[in-house]
Amino acid sequence: MILENCNECYHCGPVHPELCALVPAFARGGGDLDWDAGIPHRDGAWTFTVTGTTSRAPFPGLSGKARTRHHGELVLPNLMLSLSADHVAAFTVWPHDAGHTTVVCDFLFHPDEIGRDGFDPGDAVAFWDLVNRQDWSICEQVQDGMRSRMFTTGYLAPMEQPSADVGRYVSARLPAGQIPDH
Ligand SMILES: [Fe+2]
Incomplete structure (x- = not known):
């Protein structure tokens, strides 16, 4: 679920007001972003800091667009990368059990x-x-909801296919008999 959250940004508008102030496209079209081209910041901003700028230099060798646009990538099974021009935030996800x-x-x-x-x-x-x-707060809330006795199945819209990929990846690696039906 944490990886699915990373793979979609239509939650960004209501959940990340500060991030959307920095990258307005996240609030407008969170489900339809051109990550290959990179996502532009607001005018005057070029990195993921509170001010949108920093005294650090961009990484050498970046193209003009790469200096001003944000990139991100999910590398299954457990690496989430967020690439700013001057720094990389690299997240590794280490599950202990279904709830932790x-x-x-x-x-x-x-x-x-x-x-x-x-x-x-x-x-x-x-x-x-x-x-x-x-992010971790809304992931915890979704998990609480999925623990409900009323929960049986989740549905994904066509715009959520990148998130569906996470489930496909995991299901293909589970032993027979442990594959969830949702
Ligand atoms: Fe988020």
């Missing part, structure tokens, strides 16, 4: 930036901490 998962959030910066006097990752970390807590 540890999500490790690592921040990656260029070694030259890390070695600079006064290097401070706090602007990116603070922003991600806010967004992460919003």
Whole structure:
């Protein structure tokens, strides 16, 4: 469910107001975003920090668009990547059982930036901490709902096929007899 949440952004409008202020397209068309081209920030912003800017330099070798657009990728089974021009937020998901998962959030910066006097990752970390807590909270709420005795099946719309991929990936790897019917 955490991976499915990562794979769709129509929750972004109501759940992530600060993120949508930075990337307005997330609020407008969360289910129909061109991730291959990258998602543009609002004018004047180019990275995932509270201000949308930072004193860190972009990674060397990025094209003009890559310096101003956000990219993301889910790598099954358990890696979520969010790529800003100056830092990468890399999440690894470690399930313990059906109800408990540890999500490790690592921040990656260029070694030259890390070695600079006064290097401070706090602007990116603070922003991600806010967004992460919003995501984990709604994931917990969805899980609470799925525990209800009334819950039998979830339905996915055509725009949710990337999320359906997560279920297909997991189902194909479960032993016969453990494949859920939803
Ligand atoms: Fe989210």
